[in-house]
Amino acid sequence: MIEIENVRKSFGPLEVLKGVSLAVQKGEVLSIIGGSGSGKSTLLMCINGLEPIQGGRILVDGTDVHAPGTDLNRLRRRIGIVFQQWNAFPHLTVLENVMLAPRKVLGKGRREAEEIAAKNLRHVGLGEKLSVYPSKLSGGQQQRMAIARALAMSPDYMLFDEVTSALDPQLVGEVLDTLRMLSDEGMTMILVTHEIRFARDVSDRVAFFHKGVIHEIGPAREVIGNPQMPETIDFLKSVL
Amino acid sequence: MFNYTFHWRPAFNALPRMFEGALVSLQIAVLSLVIGTAIAVVLALGRRSDNRLFYGFATGWVELARNTPALFQVYMTYFGLGSLGIHLDSYASLLVGISFNNAGYLAESFRGGLNAIPETQTRAARSLGMGATQAFRLVVLPQMFRIVFYPLTNQMVWALLMTSLGVTVGLNTDLTGVTQELNVRTFRTFEYFLFAAVIYYLMAKFITLSARLLAWRLFRY
Ligand SMILES: Nc1ncnc2c1ncn2[C@@H]1O[C@H](COP(=O)(O)OP(=O)(O)O)[C@@H](O)[C@H]1O
Numbered sequence: 324m325i326e327i328e329n330v331r332k333s334f335g336p337l338e339v340l341k342g343v344s345l346a347v348q349k350g351e352v353l354s355i356i357g358g359s360g361s362g363k364s365t366l367l368m369c370i371n372g373l374e375p376i377q378g379g380r381i382l383v384d385g386t387d388v389h390a391p392g393t394d395l396n397r398l399r400r401r402i403g404i405v406f407q408q409w410n411a412f413p414h415l416t417v418l419e420n421v422m423l424a425p426r427k428v429l430g431k432g433r434r435e436a437e438e439i440a441a442k443n444l445r446h447v448g449l450g451e452k453l454s455v456y457p458s459k460l461s462g463g464q465q466q467r468m469a470i471a472r473a474l475a476m477s478p479d480y481m482l483f484d485e486v487t488s489a490l491d492p493q494l495v496g497e498v499l500d501t502l503r504m505l506s507d508e509g510m511t512m513i514l515v516t517h518e519i520r521f522a523r524d525v526s527d528r529v530a531f532f533h534k535g536v537i538h539e540i541g542p543a544r545e546v547i548g549n550p551q552m553p554e555t556i557d558f559l560k561s562v563l
Numbered sequence: 564m565f566n567y568t569f570h571w572r573p574a575f576n577a578l579p580r581m582f583e584g585a586l587v588s589l590q591i592a593v594l595s596l597v598i599g600t601a602i603a604v605v606l607a608l609g610r611r612s613d614n615r616l617f618y619g620f621a622t623g624w625v626e627l628a629r630n631t632p633a634l635f636q637v638y639m640t641y642f643g644l645g646s647l648g649i650h651l652d653s654y655a656s657l658l659v660g661i662s663f664n665n666a667g668y669l670a671e672s673f674r675g676g677l678n679a680i681p682e683t684q685t686r687a688a689r690s691l692g693m694g695a696t697q698a699f700r701l702v703v704l705p706q707m708f709r710i711v712f713y714p715l716t717n718q719m720v721w722a723l724l725m726t727s728l729g730v731t732v733g734l735n736t737d738l739t740g741v742t743q744e745l746n747v748r749t750f751r752t753f754e755y756f757l758f759a760a761v762i763y764y765l766m767a768k769f770i771t772l773s774a775r776l777l778a779w780r781l782f783r784y
């Protein structure tokens with residue numbers, strides 16, 4: 324379970340998260356929607372400790388992410404994150420991209436890491452591309468590779484930050500299909516997305532982020548089909 | 564000049580000794596490049612560091628290495644360190660001097676190379692659970708070496724040519740040292756130095772060509 328309690332986060336004088344509270348249960352899929360600059364990416368990076376916070380706390384299965392003694396490298400093994408820009412490691416083949424962390428972080432042997440990587444790449448439909456360099460892949464394929472790279476660590480949680488936003492429209496579908504598959508398999512996910520219909524169909528709950536706080540949260544169909552707050556209504560009008 | 568008669572035979576007879584000298588030169592160049600590269604990585608990090616002491620140290624090194632004559636740098640490691648009570652032999656002081664020079668020049672290339680790699684690469688690596696050092700070594704550094712590969716090759720050639728400064732600190736086993744000794748004994752100056760120049764030229768070409776082959780093997784992406 325991920326518990327976010329009254330989290331505050333600033334970049335210099337700019338307060339980006341102004342007291343965010345949220346709990347995500349094991350097996351749940353939560354989508355976060357909201358205008359750009361509202362702090363969605365920042366929240367995800369606070370969850371796995373890539374960004375420090377100035378107030379509140381975040382617990383992942385009871386571990387306080389921002390406590391001084393927390394081993395973040397160890398914690399991050401359990402939390403996969405995929406970014407809008409897929410960040411393939413260009414100097415490694417697709418297989419090597421996915422093997423790297425199992426080998427160097429989990430200490431698996433070459434053979435085992437290869438098997439893990441190949442299995443996860445087949446799972447996202449890249450079984451034919453193992454020995455290719457990322458530069459030879461389309462954006463959608465690179466993004467699926469990034470998903471496989473995170474999955475190869477067998478994380479308990481997956482965070483997705485607008486993973487389809489940088490893709491050409493015709494490539495969005497294949498990545499959304501991969502996300503849907505993960506959700507069907509019971510993966511616990513927090514999904515920042517602009518794909519409102521997809522969010523409605525695939526998530527259990529939707530949170531609307533506005534000016535650094537969660538402005539409205541509830542079951543996906545209700546928040547998207549029947550929003551209560553005027554800001555949510557305005558936002559949905561602008562994107563649907 | 565015009566009443567100089569060429570005598571090639573002694574020069575040909577001396578070739579095996581000159582080749583041995585060439586190997587010593589090549590050895591110093593390779594070692595100095597390896598040492599210089601390792602130090603340059605640290606200096607490049609220093610040049611990007613917020614720690615003022617680390618930044619100042621790296622900047623001082625780079626400034627000295629790039630803005631003073633290489634001859635002076637080799638002299639300083641021999642006579643300069645000697646007057647401080649640190650006595651290096653000719654070979655060691657030449658190696659240290661050239662490594663110092665290599666590190667200074669390479670540090671600036673490396674800094675540029677590091678700046679060209681997006682911060683998001685490190686972030687992606689860290690989010691997979693890699694520590695800062697692991698992310699640097701496994702993700703950033705290999706990409707940097709591709710970017711700086713040609714400056715690195717140039718520095719290798721430059722290092723080889725700089726080994727000829729060894730003669731000024733009494734080195735007599737490298738190519739220039741051997742040639743100089745032959746010259747002093749026989750005064751066949753032109754023949755010996757022509758041969759030496761050809762050997763330097765061929766070694767430099769060999770380095771450039773093998774670097775090109777290596778790049779082709781290494782950087783498939
Ligand atoms: N590293 C940073 N330094 C300074 N400001 C930042 C940084 N990252 C994000 N911000 C600012 O924080 C705000 C929220 O950004 P972000 O979390 O990326 O929003 P979203 O993902 O909802 O579009 C924006 O105003 C952005 O400019």
Ligand SMILES: [Mg+2]
Nearest residue numbers: 363364365485
């Ligand atoms: Mg964002």
